[in-house]
Amino acid sequence: MKNSHSESYAAAGVDVTAGYESVERIKPMVESTYIPGVMGTLGGFGGLFSPNVSGMKKPVLVSGTDGVGTKLRLAQLMDKHDTIGIDCVAMCVNDIICGGATPLFFLDYIACGKNNPARIAEIVAGITEGCRQAGCALVGGETAEHPGLMAEDDYDVAGFSVGIVDEEKIIDGKDLTAGDVLIGLGSSGVHSNGFSLVRKVLDVEHADLTTPMEELEGKSLGETLLTPTRIYVKTIQCLLNNGIHIKAISHITGGGLYENVPRMMKQGLTAQIETASFPVPPIFTLIAQKGNIPMRDMYNTFNMGVGMILAIPKEEAGHAKDILCRSGERAYIIGSVVNGDAGVELV
Structure with missing residues (x-):
């Protein structure tokens, strides 16, 4: 050349x-x-x-x-x-x-x-x-x-x-049954979804992006929002290599929990998720407050602190969570699979 x-x-x-x-x-x-x-x-x-x-x-x-x-x-x-x-x-x-x-x-x-x-x-x-x-x-x-x-x-x-x-x-949810446990893997923040709403609500074009904020645990707005999306590949491989039977997985991207969780469910089953079972990072609280955004919309736009959700047999939940914690992952038992056609139900 x-x-x-x-x-x-x-x-x-x-x-x-x-x-x-x-x-x-x-x-x-x-x-x-x-x-x-x-x-x-x-x-x-x-x-x-x-x-x-x-x-x-x-x-x-x-x-x-x-x-x-x-x-x-x-x-x-x-x-x-x-x-x-x-x-x-x-x-x-x-x-x-x-x-x-x-x-x-x-x-x-x-x-x-x-x-x-x-x-x-x-x-x-x-x-x-x-x-x-x-x-x-x-x-x-x-x-x-x-x-x-x-x-x-x-x-x-x-x-x-x-x-x-x-x-x-292949993990495709075909053997999901009522009683299976849902494990949420902690997100690193907003990840890469919903930023059109974030930018509008927080007016990022004119905002102070560099000064540490008490609401964000001492981090700046820019640093918080630019935090990279967490990659879960090796975490899932670790579970599989340890014999955990993962029946279904949902990557929580644009559309939040309401849009993505039903994609891993099969007909006749619903993922029942307890929103109090995992911590919501402060950036989401800030977004909701600044934009006066209803919680329903927040959970239908953002991951709200859970970047990936796994469905596994109830008897393997404890072992799976131990493996995840030892590997440095923040993992929470956030609900279970129940009978119903809602796809996902937040309680």
């Missing part, structure tokens, strides 16, 4: 040499995510991965794709871009693990008004950290300049991941 340069294209707003510089900056970070199965290195037209399917009777690929949404505006306002990539990875791999699949690899897409190689490297630093937390490899991606479509300092981040699971081990 030493001879690749177009003055005409650069005059139109796209500097291809900046793209090459970005690749050189991120290459060591990308290679730090490589796991067995990765073939080749960064720079090809497609990412190559050879999965190990030994011991599997019928391997099934599971895919997930998502972005970060308007949480990106917080990163831009604070000029802090090194954690937003964790959110992007989390939104994809947390979906994949709901089916019991192990994430294998990840690809990112970064669109920007102008390619700033240092900023791109910051973004990718978060993406690679997310991949390491999830145990998957970053095998490729794309950075695209969109002059005239986006302002120079604007950017958007999206991702795509693929995992694998043996068909007989």
Whole structure:
């Protein structure tokens, strides 16, 4: 690529040499995510991965794709871009693990008004950290300049991941029964959902994002809101490796508990959740108060402190919670599966 340069294209707003510089900056970070199965290195037209399917009777690929949404505006306002990539990875791999699949690899897409190689490297630093937390490899991606479509300092981040699971081990809720216990895994905060409402209610464009706040336990508003989405992949794998029978999993994303929990239930069963059984982080209290938002809407928009919900047999609940606590996870028994067609019922 030493001879690749177009003055005409650069005059139109796209500097291809900046793209090459970005690749050189991120290459060591990308290679730090490589796991067995990765073939080749960064720079090809497609990412190559050879999965190990030994011991599997019928391997099934599971895919997930998502972005970060308007949480990106917080990163831009604070000029802090090194954690937003964790959110992007989390939104994809947390979906994949709901089916019991192990994430294998990840690809990112970064669109920007102008390619700033240092900023791109910051973004990718978060993406690679997310991949390491999830145990998957970053095998490729794309950075695209969109002059005239986006302002120079604007950017958007999206991702795509693929995992694998043996068909007989897919977690899909088919064997759920009344009496199964629901375990909630603590969230790290707002995660990456509901930020259009957050930004409106807290007026983040004009708010003080850096001063510690008593309402947020001494943290600043910006720090609290930018806290990356928690990645639950290794937690779920730990439970499965210890023989816990996980019957169903729900990743609590946009739409909160009311929208996401029913997705793991089968017809005739309802998840009955006791809202007093887990602590609600102070950021949600602040949002509700500032926006005068009804609790029903809060639980229908945000995770409210629970980023993932598992359904397991009642007799395994104690053992599962012990494993989770020993692994550093904040886990709460938040309810049970009951007969009914509501899907989810908060009490």
